[in-house]
Amino acid sequence: MNGARSLVETLIASGVDTCFANPGTSEMHFVAALDQSAGIRCVLGLQENVVTGMADGYWRIAGKPACTLLHCGPGLGNGVTNLHNARRARSGIVNIVGDQATYHRPFDPPLTADTEGLARTVSAWVHVSTQAAQVGRDAAAAVQAARTYPGQVATLVLPADASWNEGGVVAAALPVPEPAPLDPHAVERAARVLRVHGGKVLLLLAGAAVQAEGQALAWRIASATGAKLMADFVNPKLARGRGRLQLERVPYKSELAIEALKPFDHLVLVNAKAPVGFFAYPNLPSIQYRSDAQVHVLSRPEQDAVEALRALADALDAPEAALPDPGPRPQAASGEPTSDKLAQTVAALMPEHAIVSDESVSYGRGFYKASHAAPPHDWLHLAGGAIGDGMPVATGAAIAAGGQRRVISLQADGSAMYTLQSLWTQARERLPVTTIVLNNRSYKILLGEYQGVGATPGPTAHRMLDLADPDLDWVRLAQGTGVDAARATSMDQCADLMRASFVRSGPFLIELMV
Amino acid sequence: MNGARSLVETLIASGVDTCFANPGTSEMHFVAALDQSAGIRCVLGLQENVVTGMADGYWRIAGKPACTLLHCGPGLGNGVTNLHNARRARSGIVNIVGDQATYHRPFDPPLTADTEGLARTVSAWVHVSTQAAQVGRDAAAAVQAARTYPGQVATLVLPADASWNEGGVVAAALPVPEPAPLDPHAVERAARVLRVHGGKVLLLLAGAAVQAEGQALAWRIASATGAKLMADFVNPKLARGRGRLQLERVPYKSELAIEALKPFDHLVLVNAKAPVGFFAYPNLPSIQYRSDAQVHVLSRPEQDAVEALRALADALDAPEAALPDPGPRPQAASGEPTSDKLAQTVAALMPEHAIVSDESVSYGRGFYKASHAAPPHDWLHLAGGAIGDGMPVATGAAIAAGGQRRVISLQADGSAMYTLQSLWTQARERLPVTTIVLNNRSYKILLGEYQGVGATPGPTAHRMLDLADPDLDWVRLAQGTGVDAARATSMDQCADLMRASFVRSGPFLIELMV
Known part of the structure; x- marks a missing residue:
């Protein structure tokens, strides 16, 4: 089998079942391989920023990576900004970027570009697969990189000859890496801060901490200690509505954020970043929390927020706590739009x-x-x-x-x-x-x-x-x-x-x- | 005056009169400075690849650079693919990319990206202007870089504080660099090849060689020697129609290009690249000319093609030659579209x-x-x-x-x-x-x-x-x-x-x- 076929079969074996695509000439063997193997749904986007953005949205709901199919450096270039957004969302994506054949690239035909350079600006993992025999192995590694907790952008560049040459070998799926282990000292420290300072503590939540299970644990901790809860401004996905927490995000506007964070002597970060302005302004500080506030990290983005919150709730002996009732559902409004x-x-x-x-x-x-x-x-x-x-x-x-x-x-x-x-x-x-x-x-x-x-x-x-x-x-x-x-x-x-x-x-x- | 104002005034002094823009928060002081200084026409594009593509088209007709105004790395990212096209067109463009304030960048707010890394994939010149006092000087250098023959993409990254801080100094325009000098041996060699091999020589034209003056000179040479003329497939601008040469490009399809180039024992490149396939194909060579053909470089892209052609015509004592009449103008067609x-x-x-x-x-x-x-x-x-x-x-x-x-x-x-x-x-x-x-x-x-x-x-x-x-x-x-x-x-x-x-x-x- 050729390299392209081994790529498709390896992706399927690794659990990838969706391909967001805008192919070009150098990807035709990959497209042909998709025709031959059942198991991948192909979705065409008419510009690459649509393609990469769809892969971002797919991850957020499916919780597993899709692949993209992009045409050379310029095709990746068109999609690079939504890959920036995906990187910030910590979405797992496997980009397949077809490129000039290895022996043709030195002739520098017009579509040749710095594909790797572009990929590196947004990817946690970049690799060029130069031989058909290695494409399968590299594809499995790409999926593993994309699934590295909480999710990463991985980019596999595939020169056309690695795609069309015979000698492809299907690789087995590689294990999904575990989240980084918790730091027990961080849990102890957070518990101590909460016990002593209760109502002056903000538990700032992000990632898995703002999904249903994380929210319930955070509410237990808040109920037991008087701490306040807030979500990071940047949240790719929040569980909301009845049965979930009445959580607000740190406001976008720095003036409002500074006001909202003023009461807190301590911030405990749960997979969140310490709040800073989206931009700097001549008359405002970069940080939005009080400069004398203390910042504690319960868990970093690469650690499991739910596990961290559970450990913290246990350390505090926090009892179960029912989420507050949000009251009746509103009615549809009428009149002038606001x-x-x-x-x-x-x-x-x-x-x-x-x-x-x-x-x-x-x-x-x-x-x-x-x-x-x-x-x-x-x-x-x-x-x-x-x-x-x-x-x-x-x-x-x-x-x-x-x-x-x-x-x-x-x-x-x-x-x-x-x-x-x-x-x-x-x-x-x-x-x-x-x-x-x-x-x-x-x-x-x-x-x-x-x-x-x-x-x-x-x-x-x-x-x-x-x-x-x-x-x-x-x-x-x-x-x-x-x-x-x-x-x-x-x-x-x-x-x-x-x-x-x-x-x-x-x-x-x-x-x-x- | 602040850095932004010195930037606008320097751009005007350097001959830049058009700004294609899609601004964001970090560019507001630049926008305000554009409001204060007359002399730059601002044209809004609703996506950055439109902005950068407009700057490409502007250069091709105006023959001088416009500036773009882009918002942070991701704004540049959206426009990077048409900057790739502009780079291949050898269009001169001055990108102004507003970015996070220098002191704010380490906090890594969401829009922060590898702006320089993105810029380098498409720019001949990249610079980050970190102090208001240097913005004017750097802007003049950016325009000079963009105007370096035949035209280059120059990217000036402007952190917000360099824009809003006082201490800006307007810089005078820097001289427009001359094209690289011709190689007299290249002219002699080309003349010798043409004298000896006449009808077996292809003069392959690009850049200024396919504008009206270059075409007339090339026609003199062809008429005197029996050489054939063709244009490179990649041509950002060709002068065409009555009074211009009936020039064809090297065909796109490799099979046709190989056929078209088969008769030639010698290729003389006038600012052109030796023809290669747009892509590789398993059954076709990368190069489209005969493998035993000899390739001679009369002039490189950074040399003046018109000067090279004039020197060659003189070396050959080629007399004036009237361009062939193209016959009557066609009539509008009717019926089914073809x-x-x-x-x-x-x-x-x-x-x-x-x-x-x-x-x-x-x-x-x-x-x-x-x-x-x-x-x-x-x-x-x-x-x-x-x-x-x-x-x-x-x-x-x-x-x-x-x-x-x-x-x-x-x-x-x-x-x-x-x-x-x-x-x-x-x-x-x-x-x-x-x-x-x-x-x-x-x-x-x-x-x-x-x-x-x-x-x-x-x-x-x-x-x-x-x-x-x-x-x-x-x-x-x-x-x-x-x-x-x-x-x-x-x-x-x-x-x-x-x-x-x-x-x-x-x-x-x-x-x-x-």
């Missing part, structure tokens, strides 16, 4: 076990409080700050859920334009995704930032921050990609469209004029 | 001094022969092979021409999807761009490549190479971005729409069903 009303309406109408992919940027900062009383759902955030991840993540999440969960994709107009090609894949794969584009016709977040510079935008600045002239028409854009769509100018219309879309089998887009 | 008929119709209808941005991929390989008798025009090709450059290049070229030249953007449906956000910028800037999307509902080039593997696509492969299900509707997509559009199913309709669009002041899109 951020609060949208949050309320989404909470009112979302089906059970929905997945929310949230790239609503400035409009959606206060979405959480309304959805405590919604049915249980998962909330996916943009983790790396680079807009254009939300729609691909929604698409990949829907694939991972096998079409069995409704995905609600909350999009700002500016970010939606980055990867609108995602809609076509949603249509092709008949995915149950309801996209709500919040059309405010501006980079609203930047208008705020500009004012932070201490000036009102003049005509030049205004035209760089404003998305009007011409107005984007999201209904036509969606229809152009094969996705049915409609415009809503009131919450009543929006609610009606949401209800109707939630019982469709395929995608739908609502353009909400805000 | 590639030949489209070429004929474009040639029949294009206004004087039009600019053609050609990313028609598989459909457009034979477009040249019809347009020899068209009015003089410039033809811009995808130079780096990474699809998604054509529409941004068309947009940037229209900006460079100050709205005075009609731009005809020939697009394949697959490549058009990569950077369709370009259309919005065309609408906002009221650019005279006529886009013709050749909707064949497939990655046609890849269907051909797949057959080269020796198999017919099975269902898996078919779904990765096919763009139907659902069909893209380019009329709606264009309208969604604010660009008027219509569909043509016959050449008659297409010709009517072209005629009507050529007298509009703004953009128009024709979806040609092929």
Whole structure:
């Protein structure tokens, strides 16, 4: 068998069953091998940042890596920004990047680029597989790297001749590495801090700590000690709704974050990072917690947060504690659209076990409080700050859920334009995704930032921050990609469209004029 | 003044008058400085690969660099693939990449990435300007690097504090570096080869050699010696039409290129590279010329091709020679669309001094022969092979021409999807761009490549190479971005729409069903 075939068979043996792809000439033998072996679902994306973003969303829901198929350095380049986001989300992804044949590369034909250099900027693991006989072994290592706790980007570069040459050998799956062991001293230290300082301690949660089991353990600890709980601002996935914690994230805006963190003498980090500003500002400190606060690390991202919380709860002899009741589920709102009303309406109408992919940027900062009383759902955030991840993540999440969960994709107009090609894949794969584009016709977040510079935008600045002239028409854009769509100018219309879309089998887009 | 202001003033002093931008928070002081200083036209692109591609197109027509404004490593990442194309086109571009403040970067907030690592994969010059006092000096050096013959990608990374801190100093423009000196021995050697082997010599032209003056000199040499002339396959810009040479490029397909180059015992390269396959194939050699042919370098890309050709013509005492008459201008075609008929119709209808941005991929390989008798025009090709450059290049070229030249953007449906956000910028800037999307509902080039593997696509492969299900509707997509559009199913309709669009002041899109 050739190298390509050994690659496909090894991926299947290692548990990879989905390939997000935008292939080119140098990948044709891999495509042919996918044709020959059953067991991998191939999903085409019409631009590579859609492809890599889908793989990110897939991991967050499936909890196992998909592979991508990318064409040479430039194909990887198109997808590199959502790999940045995936790296920040700690998503496991196996990138397969086809490239020039080993003997052809020295001639430097036009598509030749620094593929490894590009890959290294976003990958924890990079390898070039130069011989057919080694492709299988390298593919198994790539999957292992991607599954290294909590998840990593692994990139395997595959020169065309390693793909087409005979001599391929299928490799067995390699063991999934265990999380790094806990530090018992860290558990003891955290327990002591909590016992002594109780109400002045913030337990800052991230990773597995904000899934259902981690939340329940954190609540036990908080109930026993008076500590407060908060989630890191950057959270690729939070378990939310009834039966989950009424958890808020550290606010995005540094002024608000500093205010929120001011009461705490101690921060105990559970797989979280100590809160710092997304950006620096001349008049604000980099860190958002008090400079005299003490920071303790219970567990690092490569350790198991649930195990750490359990050890801590045990060390504190914290009894079981029922999660507080969030009260009645809100009703759908009516009248003029506002951020609060949208949050309320989404909470009112979302089906059970929905997945929310949230790239609503400035409009959606206060979405959480309304959805405590919604049915249980998962909330996916943009983790790396680079807009254009939300729609691909929604698409990949829907694939991972096998079409069995409704995905609600909350999009700002500016970010939606980055990867609108995602809609076509949603249509092709008949995915149950309801996209709500919040059309405010501006980079609203930047208008705020500009004012932070201490000036009102003049005509030049205004035209760089404003998305009007011409107005984007999201209904036509969606229809152009094969996705049915409609415009809503009131919450009543929006609610009606949401209800109707939630019982469709395929995608739908609502353009909400805000 | 702050660093940002010194940057803007230095760019203006160095002759930069256009900024293609997609700013973010870390660039707000630069945006504010653009507001304060007159002299730079700012053009917003809704995704960074549009931004960098526009800068590429701008250089090709203006012959001087624009700057880009990109947001952190991930913003650069989104634009890195069209920077690859620009690098291959040898376009001069000054990238300004705003980044985390120097003191904030160690905290590793989410958008932090390996900005320099990304920049190095595509830039000839990379520098991080860490102090306000040095920003002006560094900006002048960046422009000088971009203008280094024949043109280079230069990337200046600007941490936010270098931008907002006081102490900025405006720097004077640095001299534009001269092309590398010619090698007189190379001229003598080429003259000797031409004298002795005449008709068995191919003069392979690229860069300035395929502009009007270079073509006239090459024709003198060919007429005097019997040598044949051909253009490199990769040509960012060719002067074409009446009064220019009836030049063909080395064919894309290796089989055809090998056939076309078979007659030649000698290749004389004029800023061109020795022809090699775009990709390797198991049954074909990497090089496309005969293995016993001798390759001679008259001039390298960093040398002045026109000067080299003039020296060669003089060494050969080649007399003036009138360019052959291309015959009558073709008429617009009618009936079923075909590639030949489209070429004929474009040639029949294009206004004087039009600019053609050609990313028609598989459909457009034979477009040249019809347009020899068209009015003089410039033809811009995808130079780096990474699809998604054509529409941004068309947009940037229209900006460079100050709205005075009609731009005809020939697009394949697959490549058009990569950077369709370009259309919005065309609408906002009221650019005279006529886009013709050749909707064949497939990655046609890849269907051909797949057959080269020796198999017919099975269902898996078919779904990765096919763009139907659902069909893209380019009329709606264009309208969604604010660009008027219509569909043509016959050449008659297409010709009517072209005629009507050529007298509009703004953009128009024709979806040609092929």
